[in-house]
Every structure is written in structure tokens, then in C-alpha cells.
Amino acid sequence: MTINTIDAGNGMDQSKLQDVFIQNVSKNFGDVKAVDRVTFSIKGGEFLTLLGPSGSGKTTLLNMIAGFFRPTRGVILIGERDITVLPPEKRDIGMTFQNYALFPHMSVAENIAFPLKMKKVPKQEITEKIKKALELVRLSGFESRHPKQLSGGQQQRISLARSIVFDPSLLLMDEPLGALDKKLRQHMQLELKQLQRKLQMTVVYVTHDQEEALTMSDRIAVMNEGRIEQIDTPDEIYQHPKNWFVADFIGESNFINGNILKINTDNSVVKTFAEKEINGPKYKWMTAGMEVFVLLRPERLNIHIHKPMDVTNLVSGTIQDELYIGNISRYLINIPDLGSVLNVELRNAQETFRFKSGQDVFVSWHIDDTIIIPN
Amino acid sequence: MTAGGELEARAVIRSFYYIICFLVGFFLLSPILLVIPMSFSSVSYLQFPPPDYSWRWYIQFFTDPTWVQPAIQSLQIAILTMFVATTLGTLASFGLVRGKFFGRQGLFTLLISPMIVPIIIIAVALYALFSRLHLTDTIIGVMIGHTIVAIPFVILAVSASLRGFDENMERAARVLGASPLKTFFKITFPLIRPGIISGALFAFIRSFDETVVSIFLCSIEVRTLPKRMWEGIRTEVSPIIAAVSTLLICFSLFLLITMEVYRAKNKKRMLGK
Numbered sequence: 121m122t123i124n125t126i127d128a129g130n131g132m133d134q135s136k137l138q139d140v141f142i143q144n145v146s147k148n149f150g151d152v153k154a155v156d157r158v159t160f161s162i163k164g165g166e167f168l169t170l171l172g173p174s175g176s177g178k179t180t181l182l183n184m185i186a187g188f189f190r191p192t193r194g195v196i197l198i199g200e201r202d203i204t205v206l207p208p209e210k211r212d213i214g215m216t217f218q219n220y221a222l223f224p225h226m227s228v229a230e231n232i233a234f235p236l237k238m239k240k241v242p243k244q245e246i247t248e249k250i251k252k253a254l255e256l257v258r259l260s261g262f263e264s265r266h267p268k269q270l271s272g273g274q275q276q277r278i279s280l281a282r283s284i285v286f287d288p289s290l291l292l293m294d295e296p297l298g299a300l301d302k303k304l305r306q307h308m309q310l311e312l313k314q315l316q317r318k319l320q321m322t323v324v325y326v327t328h329d330q331e332e333a334l335t336m337s338d339r340i341a342v343m344n345e346g347r348i349e350q351i352d353t354p355d356e357i358y359q360h361p362k363n364w365f366v367a368d369f370i371g372e373s374n375f376i377n378g379n380i381l382k383i384n385t386d387n388s389v390v391k392t393f394a395e396k397e398i399n400g401p402k403y404k405w406m407t408a409g410m411e412v413f414v415l416l417r418p419e420r421l422n423i424h425i426h427k428p429m430d431v432t433n434l435v436s437g438t439i440q441d442e443l444y445i446g447n448i449s450r451y452l453i454n455i456p457d458l459g460s461v462l463n464v465e466l467r468n469a470q471e472t473f474r475f476k477s478g479q480d481v482f483v484s485w486h487i488d489d490t491i492i493i494p495n
Numbered sequence: 496m497t498a499g500g501e502l503e504a505r506a507v508i509r510s511f512y513y514i515i516c517f518l519v520g521f522f523l524l525s526p527i528l529l530v531i532p533m534s535f536s537s538v539s540y541l542q543f544p545p546p547d548y549s550w551r552w553y554i555q556f557f558t559d560p561t562w563v564q565p566a567i568q569s570l571q572i573a574i575l576t577m578f579v580a581t582t583l584g585t586l587a588s589f590g591l592v593r594g595k596f597f598g599r600q601g602l603f604t605l606l607i608s609p610m611i612v613p614i615i616i617i618a619v620a621l622y623a624l625f626s627r628l629h630l631t632d633t634i635i636g637v638m639i640g641h642t643i644v645a646i647p648f649v650i651l652a653v654s655a656s657l658r659g660f661d662e663n664m665e666r667a668a669r670v671l672g673a674s675p676l677k678t679f680f681k682i683t684f685p686l687i688r689p690g691i692i693s694g695a696l697f698a699f700i701r702s703f704d705e706t707v708v709s710i711f712l713c714s715i716e717v718r719t720l721p722k723r724m725w726e727g728i729r730t731e732v733s734p735i736i737a738a739v740s741t742l743l744i745c746f747s748l749f750l751l752i753t754m755e756v757y758r759a760k761n762k763k764r765m766l767g768k
Contacts, residue, residue: 186670208669215670221663224765225685235680238672268766282671292670 137164137222137320138199138289140185145194147180147346154180155348157194162290165320167313170314171333178326179294181343183322186292189210198289208237211290214283219296220275222267228254228278229263235286253281255353256315273304280312284321293325297332310337330370334358342366363493367415374416374462375450377495379410390414394459399432414492418465423451423475426481431484437462440480444468451475453483527744534737539545552738562739565723569703572634572719576641581695583642584649591650592657603650610647618644621697625712632714640712643701648701649694656690667673695753700747738763 140162147155160167170178182188187208194202202277203211214235222231229250238247254260257277258281267275276296283291296312297305313336316323327333333340334354341351342365350362361367364375378392389401390412398414406412428434437455452466462483475481530544534552536545556562559754591603611618622631630636660683668678684691708719713722720739726738 186666188666188669207674208666209672209674211670213670215667217663217667219663221661221667223664223668223682223686234668234673235671238677266766286672296730318753349636 130381137322139164140290140322140324141194141195141197142181142185143182144432145184145191145196147177147189148182148192153346155184155191158346158348158451160348160351161342162322162324163256164322167316167321167323167325167336167338169325169327169333169337169340170343171327171340171369173328173332175345176343177346178328178343181293182324182326183292184292185468186213186215205216212288213292214286214288215292216276216279216294216296217281218298220267220272220279220299222275222279223281224267226266227263228259228265228267228270231267231278232282232285235282239286241286249285252267253285256284256319257281272300272412273308276300276308279313280433284319289322291321291323293323294325296325298327298329305332310335319478340371344369359491361491361493362460364413364454364495367413367491367493372418372465374421374460376414376458376460377416380406380410383408388492390490390492392458394457395459396435398490399487400492401488403492405494406492411495413491413493413495416462416485417489417491418450418463419448419467419491420485421462421464422484423453423464423466424484425479426474427482428484432487433490434482434484435462436480436482437475439475439481440475442475449474453481455483496620510735512623530737530744531738533734534741536737539733540736541734545734552733552735553742555735556738556742557571562723562735565718565720566636568717569720572638572641572717573699573703575634575638576645577695577699580645580649580698580702584698585695587646587689588650588653588657593603593662597600603654606650607647609644610654614644614658614707618708621708622711624691631712634717636667637709637712637717637719639703640708641705642697642698642709644705645698645701646712648697650689652694652697653687653690656687689758698748704743704747 121387122125142158142160142162145158146153153221158177160432170181172178172300180189182335184191187203187206191204192202195202198213199212199388220378226234232250232253233246250263251260254262259274259277259281262270262274262278267278270278280296280425292306297308300308309332315321325336337354339351339353340357342349342357345364350357350366352360357366357370361370362425367373367375376392376398378398380388380390381400382389383395383406386402388400388406390398390399390400400414427436433454435457437453437457439451440454440461441452443450443452446468448467451466453462453464455462464483532544533541533545535548535550536542537547537549538545587606591599591606609638618640625636627642628636630639653715656714659667664682664686665678668682669675673681681733704721705719706725709719710725711721720743724736724739727739
């Protein structure tokens, strides 16, 4: 194994970028299937997030990649190396933890030197690499501090420096920002993302925070009950969720039950249970009569006082409530046509008209903003 | 009530509180406070306050082989007990804290039970067993007896520090390239060392002070210091007992202070001072 020096200017050695393959991996704990036949790959240099509620199997999957758990079935490869049964220390993987897991009896420098010492890197080289790693995480001069003297954010940066200082093939991050407050978390998200791009690190990131996943990831794997529900770019996941779980887990949604009434050449019509027809895009999987969910994102709906012309989807209703959130206002509008209450978000610009409770309004949306998913 | 009256009432309550604290402290320390002056007595019977002071009982202790020999044997046994109890207790703690098996809590209670069960029962049981195995009156036999009563102290100290140990640190070490053995010696051991050391010290003191088991298991070949003191009290009530007690008090105090100094140093080290 060669150990390349991290070069802050030029990023990591390109030739080292390796794809990671997870092939048909399962993990059972007794009768519980924590991870159930999961297959996907991570491209070299890609930032992939495992997103899901607690108990969805994302941490178990991460622990199998790290080597703490052995898969019940399946294979894990880094490039052409089969690491399925390798012990963690032979995998060439870096990892950060939610509680940082810094060694409290060692100084910052000793913490960062730890993986280098384990790999028997010569002493002078170690000093140099510590310096560069600290520069990368913007904590130069912190060498002799001890973990307990650092703030949470600083500790996580040291933990990051320790995980990338030996230039691993893959970096695993287990909810690294979970213990930080919101402001710092957002700041660290940005910094982490920039660093990952600069160094072209291959990252598998675990979080249950959908906003974090959408912000940072090249691709997101949404997990539920041990399976991957959808693996796509943040944009695809948000715009085109494949099923109810993904649609519900990511972002706010209005759900309306219905059946497919017609499939035309370039669009489709859904008849809701309340007998209202909704125009939407056409998908390959559609068959007439099929039960579906119509999904409407609150920020894609428009509110009108007067009945607008030339809109494909229009319903009328009464404003029930307004929730003022600052940059946006959220209106709950009772729609008898749909037999439900729609959640609509309007951006609050200076001149924006504010609707009042009890006011009768019309709600419209574009045909492409109708998201249809199979029930 | 006026503000001044309230302050006055508080002052009365506070002085009352100090008086109670002082009385409790005095009650606990009075035997020791009596023993120390008596050990410097110049006469050959126990009298308080002593008519005159001298070093004679200390000189006698260090020159009389019937006292020096038990002191050496007690030290030997205590050191052996410390090593055996600490090793076994530490291994047991790992199993009890990290293991996932049926009856773990029950096993913990069983291993701690020598602290709860009347010591005389353990002593009688050991005597009955060891006399068949020809282990009575041997250093090994006494050491085993002491180990049984010392192990709970080690288990309590080590398992407490293991419970406070974040296992993610071991995972981090492993993934960063350390083998299981290296992880233990570089990460786990240094971090639970304060627990192990305090367990070891308690085991040592427990063995060094142990009387009941020793009375049953010792006779001619092996005689520990507390057993010798016991015999001394029964046959000749002389101030030498007070002298030996004073020495033991100083020795225990020294061990406890050493431990506290080590703890304080360790804390400072973690904070990078």
C-alpha cells in the first residue's frame, strides 16, 4: 500500500479514486433483517448519503463497510479489493463519529498521528502531514491542545483531519454534525462539502436529517426497514420520488388518493376519490384504473383571488389558517373539491399579498408539478 | 421577622451544623487519635494519656522476628493477591460490562457477593475446603482466600471505568489501522488504567488488613500481621499493638494519598495541562 501525501492545492491523487461496490448485502440480527439485500455502488470521488429514519439500517450498513459487522450475505468491494471479511484495520478507510471519538489521553497532534503511526509512516513525514491536515480543517497551531479543551465543532474537525490524514480510499461519516447546534451545523456542512470537492474524497455519509442530505450529497440513498427505497441525486429524489415513503420522508407534501382515469400521448388524468380530475405527466408504469397517490409540493401551488384562465389544474377553497414563518407563509386551505386540506407555501416578498382566514380563493398548479406515485 | 433576625437565625443554624460535623468527625477519628499517642508510651501497659513518651515499642516491633516475619509475609500475600485479583477482576469486568449473555446481572451479583456475605461464612467454607486440599497454612491458600474477598473491589472499580468508556474510540482506533491488541494497549488500557490502579490498591489494602480469613487459614508456617496482632491482643496487652496499628494507619494513608495524587495528575493530563 502506498501512502500519498495530502496536497492541499491539487487534491488527492486521481489514480487512487476507486469505486465502492455493495453487492446484495444483508445483515440479520437473530430474526431481524437490519439490512435486506442492498445493492448499489459509490463512484470514486462521490459524496453519497445514506438517509433514513432510525432503525432503517443505515448505520448497520455503514458498520459493515467499516468492518465492525460482518454481512450475513453479500459482498463489499473497494475497487477490485474484496473487503467483505477483512478486519477494519486492513480496509484503508477513514471514519468520523457523531461523538467524535477522539482519544482523550492524546494531544491533537497525537490523535492525527495515530493512523500514520499504525501504518509506520516515517517521523518527519508524520509532522508534515499533521501540519497539512490541520491547515485543511483550519485549526493550524492546535497541535498541543487536548480534545477536552476544544469545542464540539473543533473536535469534529480534528476527527476529520485524523480520518483523512492517511489518504484513505473511502471516508465514512456517521452523523458527524448531529451533536452541533443548527447554525454551526449549516456552516460545517458547507465547509465539509468544499473540502470533499477539493480533495476529491469518496464519502459515505449517514444522517437522518433530510436537509443535510439534500445540501451535501451528490446522490442520496433513502433507506427504510433495511432496504433502499430510492437512490438518486437530491434533485431527482425531491422532484421525482419513486414511492410514498420517499415522498413523505423528504420535504413537505400534500397527498391525494385517486385512480388513473386516462393515459394520453403526453399526459395522464387522475380521478380523485372526491371525483375531481387532476392532470399530470405520463409515466411508463401507468395503467388505466390503477390506484395512485397524487403528490403536491406546498411551494409549487399558487393561490388566486379571482378565477385564473388557462390553467390545467384548478380547485377552489377557503383559507383555514395562516402560519407565518418569516421568509414564507404557510396557508392551510380547505378544498371541498378534493375533500382535503392543502398545505400551500408562499414566499414573503415585500409586496406579497397576505391572505386572511375565511377568504375564498382558487388554487392552481402546473401539470408538471403534479407528482404521481403508485399506491 | 426582621431581616437582621433572619440573618441571626441563619448564623445559629450554621454554627449548629458545624458543631454536628465536628462531633461526627471526632467520633470517627477518636480511636485513631487515642492509638497514636499510646503507641509512643514509655510504660508496658495501655494507659491514656501515657505517663511518658518513647520509641521503645517501634524499636521492639522492628527487632522482634515474631513481628517482622508476619509483616513480611503479609506484604508478600498482599502483593500476590493484588496481582491475581486485579488480573481476574479486570478480565471479569470486561465480560460483565461488554458481554451479552443470559444471567449477566446474576453473575455480577455472585462475583460481588464476598462483599455482602458475612466474612466468617467464607472463612469457614474456605477452611473446610482447603484442609482437604492441604492448602491451609500455605501462602497460596491464604492468597486465594484474600483474592476472593478482594475481587469485588477490583470489579467495582474497573467495571465503573469500563461503563464510562466510549466503545467508538476502539472502533475509531481499529478503522484507523490498529489491530485488536494494539487498540487495547494504546487506547483501552490507558483510559481505564485509573480504574484498574484504584482497584489494585483496594485489593492490596483489603488483603493487607484481612483478619478473619487469615485467622482460619494461618497457623504455624504462615502468619499474617493482623493474625499476629490478634494473637498479641489475646495474650499480652502491650502498647506494641498501638505501635503496629499506627504503622498500618500511616501505610494505608500513604497508599490513599498516592492514589489521589495519581488521579489528579491523570485528570490534568487529559486536560492537556
